[in-house]
Every structure is written in C-alpha cells, then in structure tokens.
Amino acid sequence: MHNVFYQRGAWVAAGRLHSELVTAVLSAPVSWFDQNPIGRAINRFGNDIRSLDAVLVSWLRQSADNALRFFLRLASIASIMPIFALPAAIICSIGFVIGEMYTRAQVSIKRLTAVNYSPVFTHFTDTLAGMTVIRARQGMETVFQELLADKLVAHTQASEAQYNCNRWVSVRSDLCAASIAAAAGCVAYFKSGPPGLVGFSLTNAIGLSQTILVLVRTLNELEVELNSFERVREYTQIEPEESVAEQEKSRTKSVPAGWPTSGCVEFQHVTARYHDDGPDVLKDVSFTAKPGQRIAIVGRTGSGKSTLGLSLLRFTDIVSGRVVIDGIDITEIPLHRLRTSISLIPQEPVLFSGDIRSNLDPFGQLDETDLQTALSACTAIEVPKSDDSTDDSHTHSLSLNTPVASNGENFSQGQRQVLGLARAISRRTKVVLLDEATASVDHRTDEHIQQLVRSQFPDSTIIAIAHRLRTIIDYDCVIVMGNGQILEYVYLFLSVLLWN
Numbered sequence: 219m220h221n222v223f224y225q226r227g228a229w230v231a232a233g234r235l236h237s238e239l240v241t242a243v244l245s246a247p248v249s250w251f252d253q254n255p256i257g258r259a260i261n262r263f264g265n266d267i268r269s270l271d272a273v274l275v276s277w278l279r280q281s282a283d284n285a286l287r288f289f290l291r292l293a294s295i296a297s298i299m300p301i302f303a304l305p306a307a308i309i310c311s312i313g314f315v316i317g318e319m320y321t322r323a324q325v326s327i328k329r330l331t332a333v334n335y336s337p338v339f340t341h342f343t344d345t346l347a348g349m350t351v352i353r354a355r356q357g358m359e360t361v362f363q364e365l366l367a368d369k370l371v372a373h374t375q376a377s378e379a380q381y382n383c384n385r386w387v388s389v390r391s392d393l394c395a396a397s398i399a400a401a402a403g404c405v406a407y408f409k410s411g412p413p414g415l416v417g418f419s420l421t422n423a424i425g426l427s428q429t430i431l432v433l434v435r436t437l438n439e440l441e442v443e444l445n446s447f448e449r450v451r452e453y454t455q456i457e458p459e460e461s462v463a464e465q466e467k468s469r470t471k472s473v474p475a476g477w478p479t480s481g482c483v484e485f486q487h488v489t490a491r492y493h494d495d496g497p498d499v500l501k502d503v504s505f506t507a508k509p510g511q512r513i514a515i516v517g518r519t520g521s522g523k524s525t526l527g528l529s530l531l532r533f534t535d536i537v538s539g540r541v542v543i544d545g546i547d548i549t550e551i552p553l554h555r556l557r558t559s560i561s562l563i564p565q566e567p568v569l570f571s572g573d574i575r576s577n578l579d580p581f582g583q584l585d586e587t588d589l590q591t592a593l594s595a596c597t598a599i600e601v602p603k604s605d606d607s608t609d610d611s612h613t614h615s616l617s618l619n620t621p622v623a624s625n626g627e628n629f630s631q632g633q634r635q636v637l638g639l640a641r642a643i644s645r646r647t648k649v650v651l652l653d654e655a656t657a658s659v660d661h662r663t664d665e666h667i668q669q670l671v672r673s674q675f676p677d678s679t680i681i682a683i684a685h686r687l688r689t690i691i692d693y694d695c696v697i698v699m700g701n702g703q704i705l706e707y708v709y710l711f712l713s714v715l716l717w718n
C-alpha cells in the first residue's frame with residue numbers, strides 16, 4: 219500500500235513538472251529559441267525527464283530506507299557495546315567526507331556529460347535539416363561525420379570520468395566498511411560480554427558497514443539525480459512571452475467581442491528589437507493602413523520587412539511607440555486573442571501530420587461548411603506539381619480528409635502554400651498579413667493566389683511583404699523599407715513609374 223502511494227505521488231509530481239516544462243517552453247518568447255539550441259531543450263525533455271520519471275524517485279526512496287536502517291543498526295550496536303560508538307563515529311565521518319567529495323565531483327561531471335550531450339542532439343537535428351545540401355556537396359558527409367565524432371568524443375570523455383568516479387568512491391567506501399567490521403571485532407574481543415549479544419553486535423556491525431556503503435552511494439546518486447530536477451526547474455521558470463502582469467493588464471481591459479471590426483492598423487513611431495540588449499531593428503516606423511486598404515511592404519534583404527509583420531503579432535519587443543488596431547493598443551489585447559484575430563500567410567506554411575481538416579482547424583472550432591468552402595476556393599488554383607512532391611494527386615482532388623504527412627512532406631511547395639491560404643480564408647479575419655507568401659511559387663500560381671486573396675478578403679486590410687512587383691501591382695500603397703526605417707510611402711502607380 220505504502221509502495222503504491224509513494225509511486226503514485228512520484229508520478230504525479232513528475233507529471234506536474236513535465237506539464238510545467240511543456241507550458242514554459244511553449245510560452246517562451248521567440249528570442250529564447252534564438253539563444254537556446256534545440257538540442258538542449260531535447261535533452262531536458264529526454265534525459266532529465268527520464269531521470270525524474272524513473273531514477274530520482276527510486277534513489278529518494280532508497281536513501282530514506284538506508285538512512286533509517288543505518289541509524290537503527292548503529293543504535294542497536296551502541297546499546298550493547300557503547301565503546302563501539304567512538305570508532306564507528308570516526309569511520310562514518312570519514313565515509314561521509316569521502317561521499318561528499320565524490321558528490322561534488324560527480325555533480326560537475328554529470329553536468330558536463332549532459333552539457334556535452336546537447337551538441338550531439340543539435341548536430342543531429344542540424345544534419346537532418348540540411349541533409350539535401352550535405353548529400354549534394356562532395357566531402358560534406360565526411361566533414362559532418364568528423365564534427366559528430368568530435369562531439370561524441372567530448373561526451374564519451376565525460377561519461378568515462380563518471381565511471382571512474384564511481385570506481386573511486388567504491389574502493390574507499392569498501393575500505394570504510396572493512397574498518398568498521400574490524401573495529402567491531404576488536405571491541406567484541408577486548409570487552410567480552412554475553413556471547414549471544416556479542417554475536418548480535420558483530421552481525422550488526424558487519425551489516426552496518428554494508429549499510430554505510432549503500433547509504434553513501436544512494437545519497438550521492440540522489441544528489442546527482444537532483445541535478446536533473448534543477449535543470450528542469452530552471453526551464454520551468456523561463457520568463458513567458460506574455461508576463462503575468464501583462465496578462466492581468468489585458469484581462470482588466472475589456473476588448474469588444476467583434477474586435478477588430480474594420481481592420482484599421484496604425485504603427486505610431488514604433489521602435490522594436492528582438493532582444494532586450496539587441497539593436498533596434500525597427501526605428502520610428504509610422505504608417506496607417508486604413509480599413510480594407512492593401513499595403514505592400516518592399517525593401518532590400520534585412521531591411522526589416524518581416525520584423526514589421528512580426529511586430530504586428532507581438533513577436534518582437536516594442537521599445538517605444540505603439541501599434542494600434544481599431545483604436546486599441548495591441549499590448550492591451552491578450553496575446554492569444556491578438557494572434558487569432560490576424561491571419562498570417564507565411565512563405566513556408568507549417569503543416570502538422572494529420573489530415574487537411576486538422577490542419578485548417580486544429581481546435582475543431584469552425585463549421586464543416588466554412589472549411590469546405592475555404593478549401594474548395596483554394597483548390598480551384600492550378601498548382602503545378604514539383605519534382606519533390608510525393609503526392610500523385612492534383613490540387614483539385616484535395617479534400618478535408620486528405621492525409622498530411624509531418625511538415626506537409628507529401629505536398630509540393632505550391633500545394634502547401636494553397637493550404638496555408640485555405641487556413642487563413644477559413645478564418646476570414648479583418649487583418650491579413652502575407653509574408654512573402656508567394657515567393658516560392660511560379661508566376662501563374664502567384665497570380666491565382668493574389669486573385670483569391672482579393673476575392674476572399676474583399677473588406678480586409680491586407681499587409682503584404684513582397685518581392686515581386688507584379689504581385690502587388692494593384693495594391694493601394696507601397697512602403698519601401700531600408701535599415702529598419704520607412705524610406706518611402708508611395709501610391710503604387712507612382713512607385714511603378716519610379717522603378718521603371
């Protein structure tokens with residue numbers, strides 16, 4: 219019964235820590251992901267959680283059991299041969315000092331092992347991501363294998379040190395155990411008493427030496443495993459993207475149910491950056507997108523176009539100025555509400571494994587008819603199949619039940635784009651953000667997609683980050699960005715004249 223309650227308690231605690239870890243990582247700001255390699259997070263979710271689930275609990279329990287056994291044995295010997303308490307205390311102290319030295323070394327070594335494990339994971343995920351490039355270039359495979367070997371060597375060295383450390387403590391604790399047994403033997407020999415009691419004391423003394431050995435090791439292992447607990451707890455305390463104070467502030471401010479009703483977007487002297495201590499990426503940006511207006515953002519690479527879009531969704535740190543949508547500052551709107559009120563059609567839509575229905579509406583909030591209408595509108599687009607597409611079906615034959623592989627790998631780039639568009643159309647928000655949405659499709663598909671955007675979002679405000687001038691030919695205005703600032707704000711016919 220005791221075992222059942224203990225084990226259940228441990229599972230509940232580990233489960234709670236795991237949930238906190240998942241919540242903390244999923245609500246971490248984008249800058250956190252820039253600064254922390256993904257391999258490190260995988261390590262926390264893998265090794266450390268395994269330690270909490272299976273190993274830590276067992277060491278905690280064994281430590282408590284052994285500590286109790288140790289004190290009971292010691293008390294029973296000392297009650298029969300009180301003089302034994304003196305050598306036992308000295309040898310036990312030496313044993314605990316050795317244990318302490320071992321623990322300190324082992325904690326650092328374990329940290330080193332874990333730290334050296336993360337680069338192996340990171341290298342592995344990077345290699346998988348760049349597999350096509352690695353295979354395409356001669357010699358790259360060898361370079362990557364050598365890099366992996368270097369990382370494995372660092373990790374193996376740390377693991378070897380961990381093993382050696384275990385051997386070191388074993389030899390010393392065996393020595394302490396033997397000394398205790400010898401001390402008990404001497405005491406029994408010189409201070410002879412009733413043979414039964416002496417025999418009882420000697421048996422306990424030999425058992426005591428074993429108990430010390432096990433106690434020191436379990437306490438040390440416990441301390442070492444607690445390292446995993448600390449590492450997980452450190453991650454559970456990541457500052458969330460929307461702080462508690464901000465959540466409170468947005469909760470107290472009531473946002474009208476239908477917000478945004480018209481889709482008027484105003485950037486008022488916005489200066490934004492990605493990190494607290496990073497440079498300003500947007501500098502004093504001001505413009506207004508009136509309801510239903512279509513605005514194109516153009517500019518050189520690195521000029522801040524995507525950052526402008528991300529600032530609208532509060533992915534950046536707005537240092538000064540404000541972004542206002544339909545009269546409400548976006549910092550006063552709960553993050554989830556803000557992001558579900560703006561449709562983003564990115565260059566590479568993220569598709570999850572499942573089917574098209576679950577990708578268009580992951581939370582099952584929309585009507586079947588809305589989803590079907592959005593998909594039918596998009597599947598009317600003629601999308602040429604790319605060579606890397608493994609799907610034989612044409613876009614026309616896509617249905618809500620068509621299976622989607624992880625990352626949408628069974629679709630061509632054009633088809634993925636169409637699904638990204640269908641996802642946005644099914645929500646029909648008042649503000650639509652296109653981030654180079656058609657950059658990787660051919661000109662004909664691009665035209666179709668643009669037509670669809672025009673017909674499906676007739677009253678929405680559209681902000682499009684674009685590379686091709688043809689894409690935005692019928693837009694109302696063009697904002698030309700450069701070095702994080704607005705260089706020009708012009709009506710399109712003027713810009714076409716200027717650029718030609």
Ligand SMILES: Nc1ncnc2c1ncn2[C@@H]1O[C@H](COP(=O)(O)OP(=O)(O)OP(=O)(O)O)[C@@H](O)[C@H]1O
Nearest residue numbers: 252492496499517518519520521522523524525526
């Ligand atoms: N996650 C990030 N962390 C820190 N700095 C970033 C981050 N993303 C972009 N930057 C910096 O912000 C600046 C503007 O980048 P941004 O991606 O907005 O440019 P862009 O105009 O969209 O470029 P492109 O057309 O190549 O996509 C660049 O100097 C870039 O280095």
